[in-house]
Structure formats: C-alpha cells, structure tokens
Amino acid sequence: xxxxxxxxxxxxxxxxxxxxxxxxxxxxxxxxxxxxxxxxxxxxxxxxxxxxxxxxxxxxxxxxxxxxxxxxxxxxxxxxxxxxxxxxxxxxxxxxxxxxxxxxxxxxxxxxxxxxxxxxxxxxxxxxxxxxxxxxxxxxxxxxxxxxxxxxxxxxxxxxxxxxxxxxxxxxxxxxxxxxxxxxxxxxxxxxxxxxxxxxxxxxxxxxxxxxxxxxxxxxxxxxxxxxx
Amino acid sequence: xxxxxxxxxxxxxxxxxxxxxxxxxxxxxxxxxxxxxxxxxxxxxxxxxxxxxxxxxxxxxxxxxxxxxxxxxxxxxxxxxxxxxxxxxxxxxxxxxxxxxxxxxxxxxxxxxxxxxxxxxxxxxxxxxxxxxxxxxxxxxxxxxxxxxxxxxxxxxxxxxxxxxxxxxxxxxxxxxxxxxxxxxxxxxxxxxxxxxxxxxxxxxxxxxxxxxxxxxxxxxxxxxxxxxxxxxxxxxxxxxxxxxxxxxxxxxxxxxxxxxxxxxxxxxxxxxxxxxxxxxxxxxxxxxxxxxxxxxxxxxxxxxxxxxxxxxxxxxxxxxxxxxxxxxxxxxxxxxxxxxxxxxxxxxxxxxxxxxxxxxxxxxxxxxxxxxxxxxxxxxxxxxxxxxxxxxxxxxxxxxxxxxxxxxxxxxxxxxxxxxxxxxxxxxxxxxxxxxxxxxxxxxxxxxxxxxxxxxxxxxxxxxxxxxxxxxxxxxxxxxxxxxxxxxxxx
Numbered sequence: 001x002x003x004x005x006x007x008x009x010x011x012x013x014x015x016x017x018x019x020x021x022x023x024x025x026x027x028x029x030x031x032x033x034x035x036x037x038x039x040x041x042x043x044x045x046x047x048x049x050x051x052x053x054x055x056x057x058x059x060x061x062x063x064x065x066x067x068x069x070x071x072x073x074x075x076x077x078x079x080x081x082x083x084x085x086x087x088x089x090x091x092x093x094x095x096x097x098x099x100x101x102x103x104x105x106x107x108x109x110x111x112x113x114x115x116x117x118x119x120x121x122x123x124x125x126x127x128x129x130x131x132x133x134x135x136x137x138x139x140x141x142x143x144x145x146x147x148x149x150x151x152x153x154x155x156x157x158x159x160x161x162x163x164x165x166x167x168x169x170x171x172x173x174x175x176x177x178x179x180x181x182x183x184x185x186x187x188x189x190x191x192x193x194x195x196x197x198x199x200x201x202x203x204x205x206x207x208x209x210x211x212x213x214x215x216x217x218x219x220x221x222x223x224x225x226x227x228x229x
Numbered sequence: 230x231x232x233x234x235x236x237x238x239x240x241x242x243x244x245x246x247x248x249x250x251x252x253x254x255x256x257x258x259x260x261x262x263x264x265x266x267x268x269x270x271x272x273x274x275x276x277x278x279x280x281x282x283x284x285x286x287x288x289x290x291x292x293x294x295x296x297x298x299x300x301x302x303x304x305x306x307x308x309x310x311x312x313x314x315x316x317x318x319x320x321x322x323x324x325x326x327x328x329x330x331x332x333x334x335x336x337x338x339x340x341x342x343x344x345x346x347x348x349x350x351x352x353x354x355x356x357x358x359x360x361x362x363x364x365x366x367x368x369x370x371x372x373x374x375x376x377x378x379x380x381x382x383x384x385x386x387x388x389x390x391x392x393x394x395x396x397x398x399x400x401x402x403x404x405x406x407x408x409x410x411x412x413x414x415x416x417x418x419x420x421x422x423x424x425x426x427x428x429x430x431x432x433x434x435x436x437x438x439x440x441x442x443x444x445x446x447x448x449x450x451x452x453x454x455x456x457x458x459x460x461x462x463x464x465x466x467x468x469x470x471x472x473x474x475x476x477x478x479x480x481x482x483x484x485x486x487x488x489x490x491x492x493x494x495x496x497x498x499x500x501x502x503x504x505x506x507x508x509x510x511x512x513x514x515x516x517x518x519x520x521x522x523x524x525x526x527x528x529x530x531x532x533x534x535x536x537x538x539x540x541x542x543x544x545x546x547x548x549x550x551x552x553x554x555x556x557x558x559x560x561x562x563x564x565x566x567x568x569x570x571x572x573x574x575x576x577x578x579x580x581x582x583x584x585x586x587x588x589x590x591x592x593x594x595x596x597x598x599x600x601x602x603x604x605x606x607x608x609x610x611x612x613x614x615x616x617x618x619x620x621x622x623x624x625x626x627x628x629x630x631x632x633x634x635x636x637x638x639x640x641x642x643x644x645x646x647x648x649x650x651x652x653x654x655x656x657x658x659x660x661x662x663x664x665x666x667x668x669x670x671x672x673x674x675x676x677x678x679x680x681x682x683x684x685x686x687x688x689x690x691x692x693x694x695x696x697x698x699x700x701x702x703x704x705x706x707x708x709x710x711x712x713x714x715x716x717x718x719x720x721x
Binding site (some may be wrong): 067159189199205 | 504579
C-alpha cells in the first residue's frame with residue numbers, strides 16, 4: 001500500500017515536471033524511479049505522458065503558451081533520455097502508434113511548429129522521423145518509403161512556402177506511395193480548406209490537435225483495405 | 230506642422246544600431262555562394278557560408294545609398310517619391326487567396342480577380358502605386374510571378390511594387406518591365422517598379438535573395454528589402470531585439486547590394502510581426518507588430534534611407550469590425566511615422582487573403598491618414614478674428630466667403646463607403662460590406678483601360694505568349710482578346 005502510494009506521488013511529480021517544463025527535475029525523477037524499481041514503461045505511461053497530455057490540453061485552451069510547451073518538450077526529452085536505454089535493456093517497447101515522417105516544405109526554414117508536433121507525437125507513442133527544414137517533396141517520399149511510414153507531416157510558416165506542401169502530395173503520388181501514406185499539413189497560414197485543395201488527408205491547427213489527427217488517420221488506415229497491384 | 234510619431238528615443242536608436250553592427254560581424258550573416266567573392270573582395274571574412282561584416286565597411290556602404298529616388302508612372306512622371314517623410318500606399322502583395330465578394334469565403338485567386346483589384350486601385354487616388362497583389366492560380370505556378378506583372382502593366386499606369394519568386398525569373402520580370410518602358414535604358418532612367426527582396430530570418434540572405442539583390446542593383450532597378458523578424462520565433466522576443474535583427478538584416482543586404490553597384494537605389498523595408506505564443510500565427514493587426522514596423526522604419530530614417538513597411542492589413546477572416554479597426558489604426562500610425570511606402574491594404578487573415586471590398590474600405594482609412602498628416606494649417610493672416618469681424622456673435626459662418634473658399638481644403642469628403650448619413654432618409658442603410666461592394670462595382674464600371682503604344686503592346690503580348698507557351702499556358706487569362714487583337718494586330 002505504502003509503495004503504491006509512493007508510486008502515485010512519483011507519477012504526480014513526473015507529471016508536474018513536464019507541466020513545469022523542468023528538464024533537470026524530469027531527469028532526476030526518472031533516475032529515482034529506476035532506483036526505486038518503478039518499471040520504465042509505467043513511468044512513461046503513468047507519469048510523463050499524462051504531463052504532456054495536460055500541457056497539450058492547456059495549450060489548446062490558450063492557457064499555456066508556445067514557450068511553455070517548448071520547455072515541456074525539453075523536459076520530456078530529458079526523461080526519455082534516462083528511460084529509453086532502460087526500456088531497450090529490458091527488451092520492452094512502447095506500443096507504437098504509427099510511423100510519421102515530418103519536415104518543413106522546400107524553402108521554409110521555420111521549424112518550431114514542426115518540432116512541437118514531433119514532440120507531441122513522440123510523447124503519444126508515434127515513431128517520428130524528422131527530416132528537418134527546407135525539404136523537397138521527393139525527400140519526403142524517399143524517407144516515407146525507407147521507414148514504411150504511415151503518415152507524412154508537412155509544415156510551412158509562410159504563404160509562399162505553403163504552396164510547396166502540394167509538391168509533397170504530388171511526390172508521394174509519383175512514388176506510388178499515396179495509397180498507403182496519409183498526409184497531414186500544418187503551419188500558421190494553413191487551413192482545412194487548403195489541405196483539401198491540395199489533396200492532403202488532414203489539417204491540424206496545433207500540436208495537440210495534430211496528435212488527434214494522426215490517431216484518426218491511423219484509424220482510417222486500419223479500416224482501408226489497400227489493394228496491391 | 231506635420232504631425233510625426235517616433236517610438237524610439239535617441240539613446241535607444243544608437244543602442245539598436247550598435248548591436249546591429251555587432252551582429253553582422255558576430256555571429257555574422259549567412260550568405261549564398263553567389264555573393265561570396267563579392268564580399269571577400271571587399272575584405273569581408275567569409276567562413277562556412279557566413280559573412281562577418283566589419284562595421285566600418287557597412288557604414289561606408291550605407292553612405293553610398295541614395296537618400297531619395299522616384300518611381301515613375303507609365304507616362305514617365307515621377308509620382309512616388311521615396312525619401313524624407315513622404316507617405317504612399319499600395320495594396321498588399323502576392324496573395325494566394327481572394328475573399329469572394331459573393332460567397333464571402335476565401336478561394337484561390339485567379340487572373341480576373343487580380344485584374345479587378347488593379348482596376349479598382351487604379352481608380353483610387355489613395356494608392357500611389359499598384360502591387361502585383363495576387364498569384365493567379367489559373368496560370369502555371371512557374372510563370373506566376375511575371376504573369377502578375379504583365380496584368381498590372383496591361384491595366385495600370387501607376388508605379389508597381391513587385392518581386393520575383395526565383396533568381397532566374399527576376400530577369401523575365403525585368404525584361405517585361407523594359408518592354409513596357411521602351412527599353413532597358415529607359416527603365417533604368419525612369420524605374421516603373423520596385424522589387425521586394427526578403428532575407429530569411431534570422432540573418433540569412435538565401436541564394437535567391439542574394440542573387441536578386443545583386444541583379445537588381447546591376448540592372449538599375451530599385452530594390453526594397455522586406456526583412457521579417459518574427460519576434461519570439463525567428464527573432465528575439467523583445468520588440469527592441471527584433472528591431473536590432475531587422476536593422477542587421479537590412480544593413481547586410483545593403484552591403485551586398487552596394488558592393489554589386491554602388492549608389493543603386495534600395496529601400497529599408499520590412500514586414501516584421503510578433504509571433505503569437507498561443508497560436509504560432511503572426512498577427513499583422515497586433516499593436517506590437519505595428520510598433521515593430523514603426524521602430525524599424527525609424528531606424529531607416531535615422532540612417533537617412535528611404536523606408537517601407539507592411540501595415541493597413543488585419544487578421545480576421547472576413548470583413549468585420551476587427552479587421553477594419555486593425556487596418557485603419559495601422560494605416561494612421563504608419564502615416565504618422567512618415568513611412569515612404571506602406572504596403573498591405575486589402576489584405577486580411579494574416580496576409581493570406583486579399584479582398585477588393587476591403588481595399589476600398591482601407592482606402593477610406595488611408596484618406597483619413599493622409600488628411601491627418603496634412604496637418605492643421607493657418608490659412609490667411611487671421612485664424613479666426615477676421616471671420617468674427619464679419620459675423621460677430623451671430624455665428625453665421627456658413628454664409629462667409631472664407632467658408633466657401635476653404636472648406637474643401639479643411640475637410641476631406643469620404644466616398645459613400647463611409648456612412649455619414651447620406652445614404653438614406655428612412656433610417657435604413659446598407660451595411661459597410663454592401664456599401665463597399667457597390668463602390669467596387671462603380672469603380673470597375675467607370676474604369677477605362679488606356680492602351681500602351683501599339684508596338685509595345687504587340688511586344689508584351691508576343692513575349693507573354695512565347696514565355697507562357699513554354700510553361701503550357703493557353704491564351705492569356707485576364708487579358709481580354711478584344712483589348713489587343715486589333716491594336717496589336719496579332720490575329721488577322
């Protein structure tokens with residue numbers, strides 16, 4: 001009973017360290033957890049991820065701000081840096097929600113939004129391959145094929161570079177991958193209407209919504225029978 | 230007295246400038262291979278694609294920039310004066326979407342939308358210049374930049390604020406301008422257009438932007454730096470910090486430009502914005518964005534340079550009280566700051582959408598701003614005493630000849646877009662959007678295109694057909710066949 005109570009307290013502290021955006025605390029709590037025999041997967045699922053979830057929700061409500069979220073993402077990374085190696089040692093893996101290839105469009109070097117989306121997706125169990133900034137459509141397609149991606153996420157901050165999101169959809173079509181890869185788009189000037197216009201599968205206005213969208217797209221994928229030639 | 234607004238005191242101006250000079254030296258400015266030799270030959274250290282520009286060199290080159298120059302209309306008259314505190318407005322540039330007048334929804338813009346906007350802006354004296362306002366989605370993307378310019382040249386006689394979408398296409402745009410001006414030398418003597426060139430924040434002159442700076446300088450076509458620090462995202466979160474970055478981007482651009490061609494005309498301009506920490510959007514209507522614009526322009530003025538800013542735009546997605554409050558406020562503040570060219574009118578939704586109806590409403594705010602900066606003038610030897618001498622305490626000023634002689638100078642009369650109680654006597658009145666629509670229809674109906682010289686029209690059309698044909702363009706969307714078939718004699 002006492003141990004369970006202690007665990008609950010630990011989980012609450014982990015959660016709070018993410019909300020506070022405190023990487024040092026998140027990291028030392030992870031180390032403590034290992035010393036105390038808490039399973040790394042439990043620490044992640046019951047401690048840190050609920051913290052990230054809270055952050056995402058508060059952000060969506062306008063109660064937390066982008067710099068807060070960046071700090072939370074940093075805290076999450078610090079905790080995972082401690083827990084990931086232990087997970088591997090134990091041979092346990094987090095159940096994977098899906099494989100996502102992310103990047104900003106050709107000509108666009110602004111990656112804050114994309115980093116946040118990547119962080120939130122990782123926190124929620126997606127395997128994220130971040131191609132960085134200024135990425136041509138063909139590169140998205142090549143990596144999507146390499147990692148057998150479920151979803152490609154394309155970010156753009158500027159109206160001028162937003163046009164290149166279309167090029168990513170086209171590159172996936174050209175590579176013959178469009179049937180199995182879902183495309184989601186985002187960025188300051190992007191709208192749902194734009195997503196529809198360029199033939200993307202979805203648009204999310206913020207990082208938390210991107211997680212929800214990615215989950216929906218995975219669900220759509222599992223319901224779609226892809227007929228191979 | 231001309232009313233004037235400044236946001237920075239002298240010590241802060243000096244600090245901003247001092248830090249901007251520090252930044253261009255260390256960490257330096259990322260530049261493209263295209264300009265590496267140009268900079269090295271001037272004694273700039275370039276390492277790993279980063280130029281470390283010494284303050285002394287930058288200061289020397291800043292001295293070479295013309296403090297003023299003009300843009301010319303089709304008839305060769307200097308109608309836009311960059312320099313001093315002269316203020317001009319032009320519609321916002323390069324928008325992808327238009328707010329459909331019928332559905333009130335945004336949709337991709339097409340050639341006929343741009344033509345309509347150009348015709349309306351042509352009829353409004355508030356706009357001293359046109360802009361290549363929209364990207365026409367009914368023409369192939371690769372010719373999108375010069376095709377806009379073709380339409381503006383075809384339908385407008387005003388100077389043009391434009392820009393290229395790539396290093397290579399710049400030359401196509403310059404060729405088009407040269408045709409319309411009657412040759413490259415004529416264009417150099419009487420530049421009809423100015424080209425926006427955008428560094429990538431922070432402190433990065435991309436291949437495309439570097440090349441544009443150099444090529445414009447050498448072609449003698451004015452360049453307008455549009456530096457756009459986004460405070461808190463791609464620039465320091467503090468307004469003062471972002472103004473430093475803006476200054477560093479402008480100064481480094483001017484270094485490249487003046488090394489390519491000393492004395493070539495260039496404008497200290499920008500489209501800075503704050504980065505909204507809740508949404509990641511960049512609100513043009515935020516007062517802090519306006520403060521950035523004003524402070525950045527003040528820095529340019531401090532250096533004695535012509536200035537530009539992006540104002541008179543708003544962020545709501547429809548024409549509503551918010552978008553017009555934001556646009557009107559920033560138009561007035563920009564005018565008070567004495568910014569030479571203020572771009573942005575007509576735009577809404579974070580610059581993602583244009584609206585011709587909004588343009589005519591903005592024109593009213595601009596007219597008010599222009600009236601404001603005309604200031605309060607003493608007219609005649611007596612301000613009031615002489616008029617009182619005639620009317621005494623009867624107060625019948627309406628009968629005085631001074632009243633009749635001076636009221637037009639004192640009062641600006643807005644169009645019917647502004648409800649001053651003229652619209653109806655039965656208490657009902659069309660709302661602002663209906664009034665704007667009506668005004669647009671009236672302006673378009675009264676617009677009459679004036680042809681260019683037949684040989685120039687023929688050359689423009691041949692050029693457009695040839696270059697457009699390479700990209701698979703069919704016909705010339707937006708240009709009515711009847712406008713050029715007979716004149717240009719292309720079709721028997």
